[in-house]
Amino acid sequence: MSVATPSTPSPLLPPSPKWPRIVQVVAFTVFRPRVTARVVRSIGPTFTMFLPLQGTVVVLTDPVLIRQVFHAPTTEIEVPTPSLDLMFGPxxxxxxxxxxxxxxxxxxxxxxxxxxxxxxxxxxxxxxxxxxxxxxxxxxxxxxxxxxxxxxxxxxxxxxxxxxxxxxxxxxxxxxxxxxxxxxxxxxxxxxxxxxxxxxxxxxxxxxxxxxxxxxxxxxxxxxxxxxxxxxxxxxxxxxxxxxxxxxxxxxxxxxxxxxxxxxxxxxxxxxxxxxxxxxxxxxxxxxxxxxxxxxxxxxxxxxxxxxxxxxxVIDGVVRRVTADSFSLGPWVLPRGQGIFISASAAxxxxxxxxxxxxxxxxxxxxxxxxxxxxxxxxxxxxxxxxxxxxxxxxxxxxxxxxxxxxxxxxxxxxxxxxxxxxxxxxxxxxxxxxxxxxx
The missing domain is CATH 1.10.630.10 (Cytochrome P450)
Structure with missing residues (x-):
């Protein structure tokens, strides 16, 4: 008799602006607070953007979802490594x-x-x-x-x-x-x-x-x-x-x-x-x-x-990363390794x-x-x-x-x-x- 094992939910990411990736990279890197506010008005408080070296990142501006991420256990959400420890030491x-x-x-x-x-x-x-x-x-x-x-x-x-x-x-x-x-x-x-x-x-x-x-x-x-x-x-x-x-x-x-x-x-x-x-x-x-x-x-x-x-x-936001097999965030399901950017300016x-x-x-x-x-x-x-x-x-x-x-x-x-x-x-x-x- 076989025993069923729970399956990992399929990833479901928030929508992304219909911009070419290079435009997303430049806009979010150079004009982040202004661009974040614009995307929130057009798409909603949670969306994805493509960033250099990080790939697709989920951007959070909804305080309820931000609280969920901040208070998640480290077995589910953690600061990505290497981070500022590159500068300050391990x-x-x-x-x-x-x-x-x-x-x-x-x-x-x-x-x-x-x-x-x-x-x-x-x-x-x-x-x-x-x-x-x-x-x-x-x-x-x-x-x-x-x-x-x-x-x-x-x-x-x-x-x-x-x-x-x-x-x-x-x-x-x-x-x-x-x-x-x-x-x-x-x-x-x-x-x-x-x-x-x-x-x-x-x-x-x-x-x-x-x-x-x-x-x-x-x-x-x-x-x-x-x-x-x-x-x-x-x-x-x-x-x-x-x-x-x-x-x-x-x-x-x-x-x-x-x-x-x-x-x-x-x-x-x-x-x-x-x-x-x-x-x-x-x-x-x-x-x-x-x-x-x-x-x-x-x-x-x-x-x-x-x-x-x-x-x-002064600090526009902070970055987190999913460490669990998946992480349910409101209506979304984020896979392991998914980057999250919490936008203080937009929140x-x-x-x-x-x-x-x-x-x-x-x-x-x-x-x-x-x-x-x-x-x-x-x-x-x-x-x-x-x-x-x-x-x-x-x-x-x-x-x-x-x-x-x-x-x-x-x-x-x-x-x-x-x-x-x-x-x-x-x-x-x-x-x-x-x-x-x-x-x-």
Missing amino acids: GSTFGLSGAEHKRRRKLLVPPFHGKRMRAYESLVTSETRNEIATWPEGTEFPVLPATMRITLNVILRAVFGAEGEELDELREFMPRWVELGSKLFAVPALQRDWGAWSPWSRHLAYRRRFDRIVGSLIEKALADPNFEERDDILSLFLRARYDDGEPMSHREIGDELATLLAAGHETTATTLAWTLERLRRHPDVLTNLVADIDAGNDSWLQATIQETLRTRP QQDPTRFDRPELFDPRRYLEATPDPLSWIPFGGGTRRCIGAAFANMELMVALRLVLQEFRLETTSSPGEGRRFRGIAYAPSRGGHIEVRRNPT
Whole structure:
């Protein structure tokens, strides 16, 4: 007597725009947020696109289906490999999956929450104050380079505990490494060593330099008589222990520090630049925000940051891949290996979730917290950014100080477009602003 075995359902993918593949590749790579919105209007919230090196990818903009993917077990859905671990190393959370990822994440989350955040506020204040003291008055300038310097200095001191020579050296070469890494991630063909002057060879040289500095910082931290009281994140990682009592290896710590710097520095700086760019073009929001800050409140400040992250997400989306034999997603059936692109920009512009989503209106968050189904600038599920609370604190402190020190001049000029930097979407002109110092 034979025993019937369950059969794997036949794949059933969402529809695709009737464009030639080369058009899909160029459109989705170069004009992704705009193209995604157009396809959603013409086809619906779930569709397929052909992408270079990935083939046919299912694009999700429906918050309900996005939640299903974010919360699926790793036996069914996982981050594709290799991913950003190419840049940060196999010992980073980007290079781990399943139980190993869960084990590491449990170790990394505590330093980024609660009282730890308040300990870093004075550091953010100091670095912001130092930077804005150099800002010119009465003339437009791109603010993104300035916000990059603020977040770089904050993360080097808060995360690395770096001072002196190490701080100077990291400050000098890390921006170049992060910029190179963004390009390498965006162009997989460059992820090979073609010789001493190839981009990948330069990346490896930067990594060796980074590892040497991290090794020096670890030695100094462990030799510090007050090591147990140090609150920099490097020291917290050194003191952290897994459930079995084992510490992280120094290589794993180096990979995590590289991840925190590259993933947290540029994204936070870009969000701050976007916020100032948006405020210049919304004088009513700016007036309410300044009045609320002057009254000692944070409601408008928090809501403005949340609305910036909704309307101008720095990371447009994240990629997942089916690891089960098949995965049922709403009415669709995705086969093993199927790529999935979760579009944050489209989900956060869903008119069924947001009233007049095209408007920059922080009022929508004054009385309600963001819906985790449709507000996903930090990702979701077990892969949600562990530095989200740190980034929010940094944005709150820096923006508050800028608006206390300066009057931000508004403008009627069109808003800046989005420029793709390899990973992040930044203001196309660098976020031009004009300020005048407030009377003391």
